[in-house]
Amino acid sequence: MTICLQHYSKFTTTEEIDTAATLHASRHAKALTTSDSKVLDVIRHHAVDNGVAQLNYKTFQDETGKSNATVRRGIRKLVKLGIIKKVHFIQPVVMGLGANIYILLPFDES
Known part of the structure; x- marks a missing residue:
């Protein structure tokens, strides 16, 4: 069974996704370690189509x-x-834990 991740998406274009990820990384540059940035990059890479990754x-x-x-x-x-x-994602067929869904959030300028 396939889950439709698009209904979790907060974005309509790839450019919006890239811009949000870049602005988040810039705003929090001092708080993010290299490892944190790598985790964000993995999410961003897998969320290129709709801003959502299931990993x-x-x-x-x-x-x-x-x-x-x-x-x-x-x-x-x-x-x-x-x-x-x-x-957190529960697999509907077996009612067991599945890969979590990670939603990249829009950048809030405030």
Whole structure:
């Protein structure tokens, strides 16, 4: 079964996604470690079509080269800073945990 991620999206174009991610990274440059930035880059890379990515921790680990604990810490920080929203996903067929959904949030200029 495939889930439609587009209904989670906050963006209509790839340019909006790139702009939001760049502005978030610039605003929080001092707060983000290199590992946090790599986690954001993975989300951004996988969310290129609609601003939403459905990823498991193994994918993050493989693509960042960081440990599970570092990836989880990075995700928590990105959520706390208002850069992303994390949605826990339950697989409808087996009612078990699936790969989480990560929503890149629009940049708030205030």
